[in-house]
Amino acid sequence: MQFDFTDKRVLVTGGTRGIGRATVEAFLAAGARVAVNGRTAGSTASAIAALGSGDSLVAAPGNVGTVAGCETAVGAALDALGGLDVLVNSAGVGKDGRIEDFDEAAWDETLDVNLKGTFFCIRAALPALRQSKGNIVNLASDAGLMGDGTLTVYSASKGGVVNMTRAMALELAPDIRVNCVCPGYVDTDMVRRDGIEQADDPAAAEQAVIDYAPLKTLGKPSEIASAILYLASEDARFITGSALQIDGGSTAGHST
Numbered sequence: 001m002q003f004d005f006t007d008k009r010v011l012v013t014g015g016t017r018g019i020g021r022a023t024v025e026a027f028l029a030a031g032a033r034v035a036v037n038g039r040t041a042g043s044t045a046s047a048i049a050a051l052g053s054g055d056s057l058v059a060a061p062g063n064v065g066t067v068a069g070c071e072t073a074v075g076a077a078l079d080a081l082g083g084l085d086v087l088v089n090s091a092g093v094g095k096d097g098r099i100e101d102f103d104e105a106a107w108d109e110t111l112d113v114n115l116k117g118t119f120f121c122i123r124a125a126l127p128a129l130r131q132s133k134g135n136i137v138n139l140a141s142d143a144g145l146m147g148d149g150t151l152t153v154y155s156a157s158k159g160g161v162v163n164m165t166r167a168m169a170l171e172l173a174p175d176i177r178v179n180c181v182c183p184g185y186v187d188t189d190m191v192r193r194d195g196i197e198q199a200d201d202p203a204a205a206e207q208a209v210i211d212y213a214p215l216k217t218l219g220k221p222s223e224i225a226s227a228i229l230y231l232a233s234e235d236a237r238f239i240t241g242s243a244l245q246i247d248g249g250s251t252a253g254h255s256t
């Protein structure tokens with residue numbers, strides 16, 4: 001499906017890699033002007049260069065794990081784009097580990113980036129989104145809809161994103177739509193480099209994440225990007241507060 005975002009102004013946090021980067025590419029292909037957020041000016045500039053630079057791409061660096069970083073990133077996007085039509089909150093961290101292995105720093109990083117950062121980027125973008133009657137798409141997870149053992153803290157953060165999306169959708173209606181996507185395992189650095197490749201038996205770890213989805217496959221970043229563009233488009237005019245599962249069936253229930 002090809003959407004038309006000609007001259008729409010979009011900010012994608014965590015746009016330097018993975019799902020965020022695929023989302024930047026999809027919005028560019030649909031005619032948007034896109035602000036790319038990475039944690040640092042250097043990582044953002046490298047990503048923009050790798051994406052081919054061009055007038056439609058601008059940098060909006062900032063560590064969205066802090067309120068100041070959210071305001072810096074959103075402020076840079078607003079300055080460069082002259083406003084905002086769509087905010088996609090894709091920056092995230094996916095640390096796994098048993099409860100006993102999680103210390104305060106790991107808890108804080110997960111909640112700060114995944115939940116607090118999403119909230120404060122939205123807060124910073126609200127005046128511009130009110131003006132444009134724009135919309136927001138958050139990256140939640142299938143782990144935000146059900147518990148995932150060894151992902152307790154991540155599940156807490158993404159469950160927060162799902163319910164925050166619903167609450168914000170109510171508060172911001174009818175002017176601003178707020179939705180989230182809930183991917184299952186998607187083939188990005190978060191899953192492959194930081195997960196599968198760190199396992200004692202990477203082949204078994206890869207098979208385990210493939211088998212996790214009833215459809216027996218990993219998602220592709222571009223497939224999540226397509227859903228994000230749909231939710232951000234006029235075709236989704238009647239959708240707000242939704243948590244769209246794109247997970248190969250992982251949240252559908254149990255097979256007997």
Ligand SMILES: NC(=O)c1ccc[n+]([C@@H]2O[C@H](COP(=O)([O-])OP(=O)(O)OC[C@H]3O[C@@H](n4cnc5c(N)ncnc54)[C@H](O)[C@@H]3O)[C@@H](O)[C@H]2O)c1
Binds near residue numbers: 064065094191
């Ligand atoms: N890959 C999956 O299987 C999967 C599944 C469900 C949900 N998600 C969610 O989708 C989003 C994107 O994940 P991904 O798989 O593309 O991960 P990724 O690790 O490939 O990319 C994450 C991006 O977030 C950025 N980021 C992290 N901390 C940041 C910070 N403090 N400030 C600015 N940027 C920061 C990284 O630099 C990177 O660009 C995340 O919110 C993740 O939780 C991913």
